[in-house]
Amino acid sequence: MNLEHPCNSPAEQAEQLARHIARRLREAITARGHAVLAVSGGRSPVALFEQLRHQPLDWARVTVVLVDERCVPHDHPDSNTTLVRTHLLREAAAAATFVPFFDTLPPTLSDAALEALADLANHRLAAHPWPMDIAVLGMGEDGHTASLFPGAPGLARALRGSGPLTWLRPPAAPHPRLTLTLPALLATREIALAITGAAKLSTYQQARLAADESLPVSLVLNQYQTPVSVWMA
Numbered sequence: 001m002n003l004e005h006p007c008n009s010p011a012e013q014a015e016q017l018a019r020h021i022a023r024r025l026r027e028a029i030t031a032r033g034h035a036v037l038a039v040s041g042g043r044s045p046v047a048l049f050e051q052l053r054h055q056p057l058d059w060a061r062v063t064v065v066l067v068d069e070r071c072v073p074h075d076h077p078d079s080n081t082t083l084v085r086t087h088l089l090r091e092a093a094a095a096a097t098f099v100p101f102f103d104t105l106p107p108t109l110s111d112a113a114l115e116a117l118a119d120l121a122n123h124r125l126a127a128h129p130w131p132m133d134i135a136v137l138g139m140g141e142d143g144h145t146a147s148l149f150p151g152a153p154g155l156a157r158a159l160r161g162s163g164p165l166t167w168l169r170p171p172a173a174p175h176p177r178l179t180l181t182l183p184a185l186l187a188t189r190e191i192a193l194a195i196t197g198a199a200k201l202s203t204y205q206q207a208r209l210a211a212d213e214s215l216p217v218s219l220v221l222n223q224y225q226t227p228v229s230v231w232m233a
Contacts, residue, residue, distance in 0.1 A: 002208065002221055002228045010196050013233035014047035017194060020229065021134055022055035024190060028133040029061045036128070037096075038135035038180065038188065039088065040067045040146065041080025044196060045138065046087050053093035060095040063128050064088070067135060068147035068179035069101045071109055071117065071167075078175060099128055101165070101178050109176050114167040121178055122163050130164070132188040135180070141199045142172075143207055143215030147179035150214050158182065159219065182219055191220060191228045201232060 005020075007013035021037065028035035039045060069080045076082075081100045089098055101121035106113040137145045144150060147168060148158055154168030164184035169176050185191060195204050207218035221228060 002230050005229060005231045007231060007233040010047060010233045013194065013196065013231050014051045017048055017136075017192060017231045018051035018055055020231075021052055021136065021192065022057050024134045025057055025062055028189075029058055032129075034061045034063065034129050036063045036065065036130070036132040038065050038067050038132045039084060040136055040138045041069070041083050042138060044194065045136065046083070048136070048194065049084070049088035053088050053090055057092070059093045062096040064096050064098045065125065065128070065132070066101060067137060067185075068177055070175040070177055071105060071114065072175055073105060074100075074103075097128070099124055114176055114178075118163075118165055118167045118178055121165050125164050130187075131184075134190045134192060135185055135188040137185070137191060137193045137217075137220065139193060139195055139200055139204065139207075139217045141203055143203050143217050144170075145193070145217040145220060146185065147177035148182065148216035148219075149173065150216060155213070155216070159213065159216070182216075185220065186223060186226045188226055191226055193217070193220070193228055193230045195230065196233045204230070204232070 025035040066080050070078045072078050074081050102117055139145050149170040151171050152168045158166050158168055159182045161181040166181055167178050207215045208221045211222040212218045
């Protein structure tokens with residue numbers, strides 16, 4: 001079941017979602033001694049990150065991983081790794097353990113190189129607590145979430161893959177991506193989906209009606225394995 005949380009503004013959404021995430025992480029720390037948080041990149045989560053890093057939380061007991069990453073160097077403006085380090089892992093939150101998918105990239109991003117990069121990232125993730133306690137997802141107007149892009153080469157593998165992470169090439173977005181697979185996302189104890197703006201709300205209203213691979217976010221919304229909280233502004 002999807003629990004909807006309408007918010008009056010993006011600022012209110014960021015504040016309320018940050019409090020919700022922190023509460024879930026504190027519960028995980030109490031229950032298991034540690035917590036695992038997966039976060040998305042792009043421009044949308046910046047306000048959330050800046051709220052979340054000020055939440056009262058034992059950050060030294062939190063592991064932060066990415067939901068997805070563009071295959072760009074960490075000094076590239078599109079790097080989700082740099083986004084997280086710049087806006088979330090500061091002040092008290094700097095004590096968290098952060099697990100980037102890679103440190104450096106191969107000289108060329110052939111299919112074989114991307115496969116090797118995904119294998120390395122899976123090896124890194126295997127060394128840390130699993131499953132995740134909460135994964136924070138965004139959504140595009142095309143219905144993609146994480147880097148599960150409709151029509152992308154590699155989408156079928158990402159929707160059904162056995163490993164937590166795989167690679168694909170978005171058909172209409174720059175840079176190859178590494179992304180958590182749908183099974184890995186649905187193994188999370190909770191998914192939080194943040195939606196802002198009328199266009200994305202319209203896509204969400206369509207996606208919540210039925211599972212449809214042409215709207216990958218619908219596969220998250222129309223399942224009974226993992227609770228989904230939807231935060232709308």
